[in-house]
Amino acid sequence: MNNVMACIDGSPQASAVCDCAAWASRQLDAPLTLLHVLDQQQYPATGNLSGIIGLGSREYLLEELAALDEKRSKLALEEGRMMLDAAKHRVVGAGVAQPEVRQRHGDLVESLRDLESDIRLLVIGKQGEDSGTDLQLIGSQLESVIRTLHRPILVTPASFSVPTSVMLAFDGSATTRKGVEMLASSPLFKGIPIHLVMVGEDTGDSRTLLESARDALVAAGFEVHIAIRAGEVEPTLHAYQAEHNIGLLVMGAYGHSRIRQFLVGSTTTSMIRSATTPLLLLR
Structure with a gap:
């Protein structure tokens, strides 16, 4: 790996x-x-036309089509x-x-x-x-x-610029807590400021989780900014990203089943569709 x-x-x-x-x-x-x-x-590796090979007068045509498929594949x-x-x-x-x-x-x-x-x-x-x-x-x-x-x-997306700041969409889940550990131990973002952003109500428990994540990254040598913002997840994250000119977003991916996604939609898919900067997805 x-x-x-x-x-x-x-x-x-x-x-x-x-x-x-x-x-x-x-x-x-x-x-x-x-x-x-x-x-x-x-581009199939070989044409599968055996089901109609027995049509007699069309056999030559089938051979030609098979040869054409092979040429297209090459x-x-x-x-x-x-x-x-x-x-x-x-x-x-x-x-x-x-x-x-x-x-x-x-x-x-x-x-x-x-x-x-x-x-x-x-x-x-x-x-x-x-x-x-x-x-x-x-x-x-x-x-x-x-x-x-x-x-x-x-x-x-269609263009890439080296990020000068990174935002982790932090929700306190096991995936994003693991994400904090990965960021702390990885050299991928060394020297790049990290913003930890939580969308939701600013409660004591939420702030405790966020500050704990911040402390882990600070201990690993990162410059860290934290924020809790109210609102809908996608527009709130994009608004914060635009406000602080953040060049790369990190978030957990597909935390729910396909059935739940069908019923209520997927934040992950929606964020990918609307992203104009690179998006690092953690599983």
Whole structure:
């Protein structure tokens, strides 16, 4: 579990993913792996036309279609290699000495599950190459990736700037308390001020939890600011982020089941959709 792994595709986010992953690799002093996964549904490894091979006069056409599928798959693999070459050139230029490149043919989520033991931090774009131009949309597989992997996931929009301050959305849950421990022990944000922000009522218990988290980070050498704000979670966090010009948000991911998400919605998905800065999700 040593590598920063970056998912590379043909989306507009690919350059930002490279820049973000290169920064994280340098901060963590961890090797960087650039991964491209060729979608097996869009580009099957072999055509499966056996069910209609017996149609006689159409057999030649089926052979031609199978050959065309094979050619498309080879072209897609070559396009993926070119993407990886360009990504490697970009991260080397950003100071990463020896990035590894990997290409797989299959499903993105399954591929990442297979590689999970190698991943220290996953960097992925907010949108995939098929997401279109609507900035409110998120990649079709992003939620599944976040729910499947039990690793920190750094989601980046179409541009990346090195953050000069960080905000942790703190709610006192086990996930965010663990997040405080992770931030305290990780070099990812060393030297960067951290804002701990709780949305809700300013009670004695809430402030005690928040001050305890602050003390843990201060003991680890961080400059820490704390705040408790009333209001709805998403707009309140974004308002605080804009007010203090915070370049990266950290929060727990999907604390409820898919059934509850269907009934009441998901704060995580909503925050990803509306994010204009990188978002580090903790599982």
